Amino acid sequence: MVVLARGRAGATARHWRESFMYRFVTSWPFLLPTIGFFVGWQLYPILRVLWMSFTDYYYLRVGEPVHWVGLANYREALADPLVRQGLLRALAFTAIFLPGMIVIPLVAAILIDRVRNQRLATIYRVILLIPAMIPGPLIFVLWKWMYSYTIGPINYVLVDVLHLFTIYNAPQWLGDPDLTFLAVAVMEWWWGLGYHTIFFLAGLATIPRELFEAARVDGASEWRMFWSVTLPRLRPILLVLVVLRFGTAMAVIDEYLIFGGFNRALPTYTWTVYMWDLAFQLGDWRQSYAAAVGWIGALLMLIVVAFLFWLFRPRD
Amino acid sequence: MSNGIGDSQYWLLEERLQRRELLKRLTTLGILGSSFGVLLSACRGGTTPAPTAGQPSASEATPGGGERPFTPTFYQWIINLHPDIEKGVNPDFAKKHPIDSKIAPVQGFGIERFVAEARDKNSTWDVYIGMTPFVEMAQLVEAEVIEPWDPYLPDDVKKDIIPSILEEATYQGKIYNWPFLLDVIVLGWHAGIVEKAGLDPEKPPKTWDELLAAARKVKDSGAAPFGCTFDAHGWRSLAPITHSISTDVYTEDGLFDFTSDAAVQALELMKQMMELANPDVLNPGKSDAGVNDTPDEAAFGAEQVAYYVKYQNAPIRFAGVWRDPSKLRLGALPSGGEGATVFWNTGAALFKWGKNKEIAAEYMKALTYDERIWAHSIGGGREAVGQLSVYQSLWDAWRQNPPKWMQDWAFFIVDQLKVSKAIRTHKFGLTQFVIGQPHWEKYFKGEVRDPRQALQEARDAVLAELKKQGG
Numbered sequence: 001m002v003v004l005a006r007g008r009a010g011a012t013a014r015h016w017r018e019s020f021m022y023r024f025v026t027s028w029p030f031l032l033p034t035i036g037f038f039v040g041w042q043l044y045p046i047l048r049v050l051w052m053s054f055t056d057y058y059y060l061r062v063g064e065p066v067h068w069v070g071l072a073n074y075r076e077a078l079a080d081p082l083v084r085q086g087l088l089r090a091l092a093f094t095a096i097f098l099p100g101m102i103v104i105p106l107v108a109a110i111l112i113d114r115v116r117n118q119r120l121a122t123i124y125r126v127i128l129l130i131p132a133m134i135p136g137p138l139i140f141v142l143w144k145w146m147y148s149y150t151i152g153p154i155n156y157v158l159v160d161v162l163h164l165f166t167i168y169n170a171p172q173w174l175g176d177p178d179l180t181f182l183a184v185a186v187m188e189w190w191w192g193l194g195y196h197t198i199f200f201l202a203g204l205a206t207i208p209r210e211l212f213e214a215a216r217v218d219g220a221s222e223w224r225m226f227w228s229v230t231l232p233r234l235r236p237i238l239l240v241l242v243v244l245r246f247g248t249a250m251a252v253i254d255e256y257l258i259f260g261g262f263n264r265a266l267p268t269y270t271w272t273v274y275m276w277d278l279a280f281q282l283g284d285w286r287q288s289y290a291a292a293v294g295w296i297g298a299l300l301m302l303i304v305v306a307f308l309f310w311l312f313r314p315r316d
Numbered sequence: 317m318s319n320g321i322g323d324s325q326y327w328l329l330e331e332r333l334q335r336r337e338l339l340k341r342l343t344t345l346g347i348l349g350s351s352f353g354v355l356l357s358a359c360r361g362g363t364t365p366a367p368t369a370g371q372p373s374a375s376e377a378t379p380g381g382g383e384r385p386f387t388p389t390f391y392q393w394i395i396n397l398h399p400d401i402e403k404g405v406n407p408d409f410a411k412k413h414p415i416d417s418k419i420a421p422v423q424g425f426g427i428e429r430f431v432a433e434a435r436d437k438n439s440t441w442d443v444y445i446g447m448t449p450f451v452e453m454a455q456l457v458e459a460e461v462i463e464p465w466d467p468y469l470p471d472d473v474k475k476d477i478i479p480s481i482l483e484e485a486t487y488q489g490k491i492y493n494w495p496f497l498l499d500v501i502v503l504g505w506h507a508g509i510v511e512k513a514g515l516d517p518e519k520p521p522k523t524w525d526e527l528l529a530a531a532r533k534v535k536d537s538g539a540a541p542f543g544c545t546f547d548a549h550g551w552r553s554l555a556p557i558t559h560s561i562s563t564d565v566y567t568e569d570g571l572f573d574f575t576s577d578a579a580v581q582a583l584e585l586m587k588q589m590m591e592l593a594n595p596d597v598l599n600p601g602k603s604d605a606g607v608n609d610t611p612d613e614a615a616f617g618a619e620q621v622a623y624y625v626k627y628q629n630a631p632i633r634f635a636g637v638w639r640d641p642s643k644l645r646l647g648a649l650p651s652g653g654e655g656a657t658v659f660w661n662t663g664a665a666l667f668k669w670g671k672n673k674e675i676a677a678e679y680m681k682a683l684t685y686d687e688r689i690w691a692h693s694i695g696g697g698r699e700a701v702g703q704l705s706v707y708q709s710l711w712d713a714w715r716q717n718p719p720k721w722m723q724d725w726a727f728f729i730v731d732q733l734k735v736s737k738a739i740r741t742h743k744f745g746l747t748q749f750v751i752g753q754p755h756w757e758k759y760f761k762g763e764v765r766d767p768r769q770a771l772q773e774a775r776d777a778v779l780a781e782l783k784k785q786g787g
Contacts, residue, residue, distance in 0.1 A: 058786065060431065060459040076784075141602060149596035150614045167541050167620075168595060175599035261606020262747075265754030280428050283743050283785030284458070 053291035058284040066288075073292035082264070083293055086271030087300065093270070094249040097185040101245050102238065105193055109200030110230070125201070128194035136191075140258040143187040147173035174259050180267045184255055196241060203237035204230070239312035243305055250301050271297050385414035386672040386679060391446025392419050393608075394497070394662065397629070397701040400688040409682055413675050420446055423604060427452050427461070434461040434669055442670035443680070448662050449484050449493050450551070450738060450745035457492055458743065462665040464490035468677035476707045478730075481661055484738035494680045495661040497693075497703040500729050500736065501556035501649055502657065503527070504631025506540070508643040509622040513539035520647040524560070524585050527623060527650045531592040534622040543592035544623035545612040548599075550749030551658065552626060554756065555739055557582035561652035563737045570742040571782075574752055574775040575768065581652065583767040587760050594621060598757060625649065628729055632702035641698055646725035648732055656735040661706055685710070687719075695721025704730060743785075748778045 016022050053073055057066045077083050108128065115121040131139070146152050155170045165171065173183040207230065215225045231238075253272040260268030262277055271293060279290035395401060406417055418441060421429045433439050444462075447453060456462045469491060474482070477495055485493035507517035513534040521527035531543025546553040555572060558565050562578035573579065590597060594615040600606025601613075615621045617634035624631050628646055635644035649657040664680050666673060683689070685707065693703050704726060705711065711730055714722055739745055752774030759770035 056786075060455055062435070062458075062460045144602045148602075148614060149599065149611060150594060150618050150620060170595075172596050172599060175596050257605050258603075259600070259606075261600040261604075262750050263600055263606060263753060264751070265757055266600070280426065282747055282781060284455075285431075286785055289784070 049291045049294060052288045053295050055288045057286075057288040057291075059279070059287050060284040069288075073289050074296065077289065077292045077296055080293075082274050083271055083296065086269065086274045087297060089267050090250045090252070090270040090272070090297075092267070093181045093184065093252065094246060096181050097188055097249045098242065098245055100185060100189050101192060101196060101249075102241060104189055105196035106200050106234075108193060108197045109204060110226070112197065113201060113204045125194070125198070128197050131191050131193065132195040134191075136254055137258065139187065139191050140255055143183075144174065144259060147183055149173075149175070175266075177265075177267050180260070184252075184259060184268070188255070192245075199237055199241055200234065203234045207233045235312055235314075239308065242312070243308055246304060246308065247301060250297070250304075384671060385416040386675045387416045387418060387441045387670075388443045388445055388664075388676070388679065389418040389420040389441040391422055391444075391662070394446055395419065397633075397703070398497075398689055398693060400686070400692050401683065404688045405683050405686050409679055413672075413678070415679070420444055422446060427456060430456065430461050430667070431459050434459060434667075437669050439667040439669040439671075441667060442672045443664050443666055443676040445496065445664045445683075446662060447493055447665040448660050449487070449741045450660060452746075453487055453492055453665070454741050454743045454745060456665060457487055460668055462492055463668040464492055465494050465666055465677070466491050468666070468673055469494065470677070470681065473681055473707075476709050478706055478708050478711075478733055480659070480733050480736065480738070481706045484659075484661065484741070485663065487741050492665060493661070494664040494666075494677075494684070495706040496663040496680075496684050498659060498661045498706050498730075499627035499629060499703060500657060500659040500732055501552065501626065502628045502631075502646055502729055502732070503649050504616070504624040504626070504628070504635070504644060504646050506616075506619060506622050506635075506638075506643055507645050508640065509534060509540045509619070513537040513622065517643075517645060520645065521623070521650050524557075524650045524652050528585075528588050528592070531589070531623050535592050540620055540622050542594050542615060542621040544589050544625070545593045545597055545615050545621045546586070546589060546625040547610050547612050547630070548597055548753070548757075549607065549610075550753055550756075551739055551746060553586060554579065554582055554749065556625070556649060556658040557585055557652065559656040559658050559737060560649050560654065562654050563656050563735075566740050570740040571744060571748055571778065572739065574756070574771040574778070578652070579771055580768050583756055583759060583771060585652070587767070589625075590760055598760065628704075628725070629702040632700050636698040636700070646702075647728055654735065656737060657732055658739060659733060659736050660738050662703075663706075691719065691721045694723055694726050695719075702726075744778060744782060747781075751778050751781050 054068060054070060055066045056069050058064070112121055112124050112128075115124065134142075146154055149155060149170060149172055150167075152173075154173065155165070158164050159167055159170050171179055173179050211229050211233075212225055215229055220228070251272055252270070253276060256268035256270060256273050257276070260266040260273075262273065262281065263269060275290045275293045275297070278293065279285055279287045390401070402417065406415055409415055420441070422444075430439075430444065447456070447462075453462075474491070477485070481495050481498065482491070485491050485495050487493075503520060505517070505520065510517040510530070513530075514537060515530055515533060521530050527544065533543075534540055535543040550572075558572075558576070558578045558581075561581050562576070565573045565576040565578050567573050594611060596611040597615075599611050601611070602609035612621075612624065612626065613630055613634050616624045616631060617637050619638055631644060631646060635641045638644070648655070664676075666676060670676070684705070687710075690705050690710070692699065693701050711727075715727065742748070744751075752771075755774035755777055756767075756770045758764040758773070759767045764770040764773070
């Protein structure tokens, strides 16, 4: 009897352990902080902004009812020349920035990867990483000084040392629309070089050395090994970096605000700055319209990201 | 299928979570939960709930008193440029009332935090010292962030404020701005460069034509690379130069009339000045979203330019880095007819949901009348910033019996207030110039040949934005 009772109790306990409730009680409570964070920090703001984009919500209008306006904000935004111009400007910057942000660290990583002296390789890595340790705003202010027309060291070298220009025709790095994006991109390349190089070094470390040795035995040149061994093996890293940097390049705002402010004539007045202007500067802060502008930009970026995933799809 | 975990370990992970372990995890969760509770209550203002709509704030319930020390918050630059606030005024005031002075989160004139708190009917601070009426006062009033000073401003102080400044501080019939630091757009010049060009450094240009001729002579003579400069932001150049021609340049709804004859003339003058100015004069500044640390300051500080149109504290501060700062001269803006200019004050706003409101008024009186501030601002040598007092009684006393630190230029500048006007307070008071600037700059760059057309485009852009904002 006792044995039978123990057997039943054991079966009940096993049944309880296998039940949905048991799994629920022993798993889900521990996920709550993460779920709370995800919902409160990510999902809610996204849904809130989505809702706002369909209303006539003005942040500064206290106590006024908010009305549902359907797609009116989107229609207006699509016809707004500042939105179109802002998106085109962001694309232009991305087109300048992205290739350099991939190619320069890739070359640096390949060169460092070939350094056989470990101490020297570490020194190179540390030097490259120094800019990445400096906070963004400090970088922007530093480079803004570097690019200063009258007192910047770059123009000092060009005018007073090399005599390539005079004080009347020296380059206006942040004032000339043709130079601004290049100037911002150079700063970003310098800032991100170490960080991105480390990504590529991690990728290079995963490529078996035997592949290179076999290729050498087969008489492959260095260039051929790069195209046929290194690059295909780095495709996952490239995908991550291209997608990440595409997103950040299209959505740059801090740099533009510090370099160009709210001057609509400058290339730095992109759709992100316009969105900020609408939401926190102009009139009654029409955040509903700013939200629609944001969603249009975000959707376009998602389409491009989908294309990038297709482009970098595994082909083995 | 091997997953790197041994069978026994897998069994442990997957199936047999021990009761003790379960209890331990639940306890941890409980601690986390209570931590989140504390965090949430802290975010909502600690154990004291914020007053709900229609419920009086603590200070309203107990006039003059509060549950926290008096908490003013300053725009960072005010503390930086006027060190006597922290060194002298605040410690003295603390002998009477506890004070907890803060730096305001308002880089680039951003008022988001103030508005966000007001929407929750709450305020971390009692008074904000850094509000310029035409920049953000209308928005702060309309969003119910601030309330009028009228019930707290003593009559003697109100009567003492220079009338044109009191008018600037008033919006919709109420005083929302306790004026403090006065800035006036003036003409500054480098006496050394002017003299080197063969001009009399003690005889400033009285008209715009005279200024242009003098600036051209400076450049042509090689005394300096550039003859004159200005700050390209419209409220610091287009509006003051327009005011020097006429102050009747505001529409019925309070916007700057870009298409007025005076504005058109001002734009033509600016284009002529540009030809004699540092080539980067239109570029944005280095801080505060391009508004401050502008290229004109760098050029004037580097002694590359003779004449400089801007509010007085800019030439004073940047002459401080010259080899010989005593070469700085300041005078009235050249006249284009009316002989006026633009001025503004940076003063204090009273938070509607703040506390200690009567103490705030007491503090503002102590701060704004404190002579140490003015001695440093006017007579502080290389550290002087040149911002001036807004009180007639102080100027009368200083005129009768000038203190040792007083400078003659201070009287010239204050005298300009008799004819000058501030830019009208409006929700687009500042942004109308930001929106319009790219359009009138087309005239500077030769993209539009007619200044009136460029300014019409500027006006159209402002009206379009106003319409977009439902105005």
